[in-house]
Amino acid sequence: MAISKVAVIGAGVMGASIAAHISNAGIPVYLLDIVLKNNRNRNQLAETAIKRLLSVRPAAFMKPANARLITPGNIEDHLDKVAEVDWVIEAVVEDPAIKNNLYQKLNLLCAPDTVISSNTSTLPVSVLIDGLPETFTRRFFISHFFNPPRYMPLLEVVITSTTQPALVQPVIEFADHQLGKGIVYCNDTPGFIANRIGIYWLQCGMNSAIAMGLTIEQADAALQPFGIPKTGIFGLLDLVGLDLMPAIMLSMKKALPETDAFHQISHIPDLVNEMIAKGYTGRKGKGGFYRLNTTDGQRIKESINLKTGQYHISTKPLAVNDLQTTTSSLQTLLLTDDLIGRYCWEVLSNTVCYSADILVDIANNITDIDSAMTLGYHWQFGPFELLDKLTVPWFVERLESEGRAIPSVLKHKRSLYNRVQKKPCFLTPEGHYQAVITAPGVLRLSEIKQQNSAVLENSSASLWDLGDGVVCLEFHSKMNALDFDTLSLIRQSIDKIRQEFIALVIYNEADNFSVGANLKLLTTAINHQSWHDIEVMITEGQETFRALKYAPFPVVGAPSGLALGGGCEVLLHCDAIEAHSELYMGLVEVGVGLIPGWGGCKEYLHRCLHKARQTMGPMPAIIKVFKTIAMAEVSRSAIEAQERQFLSSTDGITPNRQRLLNNAKVKALVMTDGYQPPKAPVFILPGPSARVTLDIALRGFQLVGKASDYDVVIGHQLAQVISGDGCDITDSVDEKQLLNLELQGFMALVKQTQTQSRLEHMLSVGKPLRN
Numbered sequence: 127m128a129i130s131k132v133a134v135i136g137a138g139v140m141g142a143s144i145a146a147h148i149s150n151a152g153i154p155v156y157l158l159d160i161v162l163k164n165n166r167n168r169n170q171l172a173e174t175a176i177k178r179l180l181s182v183r184p185a186a187f188m189k190p191a192n193a194r195l196i197t198p199g200n201i202e203d204h205l206d207k208v209a210e211v212d213w214v215i216e217a218v219v220e221d222p223a224i225k226n227n228l229y230q231k232l233n234l235l236c237a238p239d240t241v242i243s244s245n246t247s248t249l250p251v252s253v254l255i256d257g258l259p260e261t262f263t264r265r266f267f268i269s270h271f272f273n274p275p276r277y278m279p280l281l282e283v284v285i286t287s288t289t290q291p292a293l294v295q296p297v298i299e300f301a302d303h304q305l306g307k308g309i310v311y312c313n314d315t316p317g318f319i320a321n322r323i324g325i326y327w328l329q330c331g332m333n334s335a336i337a338m339g340l341t342i343e344q345a346d347a348a349l350q351p352f353g354i355p356k357t358g359i360f361g362l363l364d365l366v367g368l369d370l371m372p373a374i375m376l377s378m379k380k381a382l383p384e385t386d387a388f389h390q391i392s393h394i395p396d397l398v399n400e401m402i403a404k405g406y407t408g409r410k411g412k413g414g415f416y417r418l419n420t421t422d423g424q425r426i427k428e429s430i431n432l433k434t435g436q437y438h439i440s441t442k443p444l445a446v447n448d449l450q451t452t453t454s455s456l457q458t459l460l461l462t463d464d465l466i467g468r469y470c471w472e473v474l475s476n477t478v479c480y481s482a483d484i485l486v487d488i489a490n491n492i493t494d495i496d497s498a499m500t501l502g503y504h505w506q507f508g509p510f511e512l513l514d515k516l517t518v519p520w521f522v523e524r525l526e527s528e529g530r531a532i533p534s535v536l537k538h539k540r541s542l543y544n545r546v547q548k549k550p551c552f553l554t555p556e557g558h559y560q561a562v563i564t565a566p567g568v569l570r571l572s573e574i575k576q577q578n579s580a581v582l583e584n585s586s587a588s589l590w591d592l593g594d595g596v597v598c599l600e601f602h603s604k605m606n607a608l609d610f611d612t613l614s615l616i617r618q619s620i621d622k623i624r625q626e627f628i629a630l631v632i633y634n635e636a637d638n639f640s641v642g643a644n645l646k647l648l649t650t651a652i653n654h655q656s657w658h659d660i661e662v663m664i665t666e667g668q669e670t671f672r673a674l675k676y677a678p679f680p681v682v683g684a685p686s687g688l689a690l691g692g693g694c695e696v697l698l699h700c701d702a703i704e705a706h707s708e709l710y711m712g713l714v715e716v717g718v719g720l721i722p723g724w725g726g727c728k729e730y731l732h733r734c735l736h737k738a739r740q741t742m743g744p745m746p747a748i749i750k751v752f753k754t755i756a757m758a759e760v761s762r763s764a765i766e767a768q769e770r771q772f773l774s775s776t777d778g779i780t781p782n783r784q785r786l787l788n789n790a791k792v793k794a795l796v797m798t799d800g801y802q803p804p805k806a807p808v809f810i811l812p813g814p815s816a817r818v819t820l821d822i823a824l825r826g827f828q829l830v831g832k833a834s835d836y837d838v839v840i841g842h843q844l845a846q847v848i849s850g851d852g853c854d855i856t857d858s859v860d861e862k863q864l865l866n867l868e869l870q871g872f873m874a875l876v877k878q879t880q881t882q883s884r885l886e887h888m889l890s891v892g893k894p895l896r897n
Contacts, residue, residue, distance in 0.1 A: 132215065144217060248317070345358060351456060596630070623677070643667075649885050672725065683696065687710065707764045710762065712772070721843055752848055827841075
């Protein structure tokens with residue numbers, strides 16, 4: 127059964143956001159809620175929710191037009207619409223009586239095989255299905271989404287002994303393949319997996335910071351070496367909302383037995399209660415542990431003093447930064463007898479021990495817990511993966527030295543993950559190794575790197591054998607910034623593949639594909655006025671990317687996250703792209719006072735002109751390219767990247783990032799049959815007449831405040847490139863001529879003090895300067 131239509135009942139934040147994400151998969155959705163009393167608009171709750179979704183940031187829709195796929199309604203007039211759908215998701219208030227009453231109606235109205243699920247995060251299945259007939263329970267399960275559903279890949283699933291797998295499986299596959307969800311099966315326990323551990327960790331981290339006298343900046347920075355996101359403890363609490371804490375704590379305390387360690391950390395500090403009472407509930411309120419305060423027209427980040435409750439200007443904790451750079455291992459950090467070391471050990475040891483203690487109760491195995499925490503809380507390592515990095519014997523010996531109880535799964539003092547007969551395995555609570563089951567269609571570069579040595583490697587990039595004659599080029603510098611080593615390994619890889627392999631995929635498992643060229647290297651060269659070296663760097667990049675484009679084998683880019691500047695240019699030179707749906711792609715060089723110099727102007731112009739030739743002349747395409755680059759426009763999804771023509775209509779989009787590498791490999795293998803490199807394009811450009819038109823447009827941007835004085839200077843150089851400069855409409859322009867124009871424009875701008883100011887500002891602040 128394919129999922130062709132869905133109904134979401136409950137238009138609150140979660141229900142509406144779930145509906146939005148289902149529309150991102152191109153599936154029509156009914157969004158229903160109650161009828162407000164004394165209100166003429168009976169659909170007001172659902173309609174208001176859709177309007178809110180269109181303005182919320184980060185965006186709920188991958189493109190605004192997806193909102194048209196959501197039909198608002200109410201449960202009094204439109205509940206019979208569920209007869210048309212394949213899946214009903216209940217997201218109403220956490221009241222068992224209200225849910226049960228709704229389920230009885232759904233059981234009568236839905237088709238016999240329509241799947242029904244609840245997005246509950248607190249109520250057990252046994253309570254939800256109490257008193258309901260087998261005709262309902264056979265097609266019911268819990269589908270717990272994480273907020274915001276578009277961006278958080280975890281979907282926790284709880285099924286019962288009465289659930290028929292054959293009915294539920296199509297929904298699970300839809301969530302996996304089309305919604306991009308990592309499916310984790312949970313036992314029917316309070317908080318399931320991720321929130322059971324995550325809430326414990328947050329409470330432990332907050333209470334320990336207050337008790338030990340840390341600042342919130344110290345606490346949030348201290349845990350980053352252990353793979354905790356930069357938001358840290360207090361940043362995440364602000365994001366979730368402090369006002370939710372009392373209800374969450376009360377619910378968990380009621381549901382968990384008195385012997386559970388959760389009770390020891392469930393106290394909400396007086397400071398937090400006072401903050402809630404004053405409206406400091408986090409980002410959705412006046413602020414939380416952090417807030418933005420406007421002073422003299424400037425928005426300044428402030429943080430609260432955990433002792434006094436007063437706000438002060440937030441500063442980076444220098445002591446923590448020094449500790450991170452001087453500590454050679456996580457063990458050393460945890461053994462450091464200072465405030466930060468003691469805090470890290472208390473929070474992490476308690477969280478890991480709690481995870482191990484409740485393992486059998488909440489999950490099937492340790493891999494499910496690690497997956498839940500990495501997918502649901504964006505930890506780099508799950509608690510058991512982190513424990514393996516620390517080594518189990520070391521951790522257990524430290525616990526023993528402190529007289530603490532040892533969780534049963536750790537008493538074996540064995541690695542929690544291992545390779546048995548070259549297959550990845552995990553340790554069971556009984557102390558035996560069991561094979562890790564990888565879903566069909568999932569290929570992980572991290573596992574390939576554990577099995578084999580790199581084919582080629584240097585400090586910035588590596589080449590890995592994916593099997594079947596396909597290799598993967600991985601960037602791994604800081605933020606995957608591109609430098610001379612990256613370019614060198616690309617050229618080496620081309621030579622190696624030509625001799626020994628048949629196809630190349632460019633992919634990595636970092637948060638971002640690439641943020642572009644290494645600006646620190648460029649700034650250093652500028653400061654030394656090494657203009658020749660900069661020209662060599664640009665020329666070398668152009669030649670390297672051209673070699674990639676015309677290599678005698680297919681090249682498939684597989685990006686996720688940011689693909690900016692030079693990262694975008696790499697992808698524009700690929701034969702094909704298989705993109706993760708969360709792709710933020712753009713040629714953003716104007717933000718640092720430059721224009722694309724590694725063939726980005728040329729390749730993007732070629733894409734836009736190729737499509738325009740089917741319907742119109744060159745000027746609309748030239749204007750589109752000019753506006754996109756001059757305004758540093760970035761796609762907010764892969765769908766939008768396709769609309770902007772960064773991706774072609776034949777490029778693929780993969781919603782589930784765990785499937786991205788395999789899908790890219792399959793695409794590359796398909797392309798090997800009869801592969802021929804692309805023919806070099808020939809451009810017919812208007813030259814001076816186009817340049818004049820673009821210059822007029824620039825002045826218009828300047829008059830309405832969309833372009834600064836220096837933006838006009840940059841725009842003039844860009845216009846020279848994409849217009850063909852002095853060429854005539856009757857002449858043809860080849861790639862090398864356009865690349866030379868890119869080089870000339872880049873070198874003219876890089877010598878300007880305003881460009882140097884933009885570069886320095888970006889490196890110091892991380893945001894573009896408008897000068």
